[in-house]
Amino acid sequence: METRRRTLVKAVLWQVLGLLSMALVGFYLTGSAAMGSMIALVNTSIGFAVYVLYERVWARISWGREHG
Template sequence: MDTGKRTILKAILWNALGLLTMSLVGLAMTGSAAVGGAMALVNTLIGLTCYVAYERVWARIGWGRSGGQTHG
C-alpha cells in the first residue's frame, strides 16, 4: 500500500502534466493564455482533490489483492 505522502506526490506530478496539457488546450480553444490557464488551474485543483481521495479509498480496499488483505 502506498503511503499518504506517496499518493500526494503522485497526484501532484500527474496533475502538473495535466495542467500543462490543459493550459495548451485552453490557449488553443480560447486564444487567451489567461483564460486557458485559469480553466486549466481550476480543472487541476478539482482533479488533484478527487485523485487523492480516490487513491486513499482504494488503498483501504482489499478486494483483488493477493491474500485479500485489508488495511485501515
C-alpha cells in the same frame, strides 16, 4: 498499503501533467493564454482533490491485490 506521502507525490506529478495539457487545450480553444491558464488551474485544483480522495479510498480496498 501505500503511504500518504507516496499518494500525494503521485497526485502532484499527475496534476502537473494535467495542468500543462489543460493549459494547452484551453489556449487552443480560447486563443487566450490567460483564459487557458485559468481553466487549467480550476480544473487541476478540482482534479487534485478528487484524485487524492480516490487513491485513498482504493488504498483501503484489498480486492484485486496479490499478497506474496
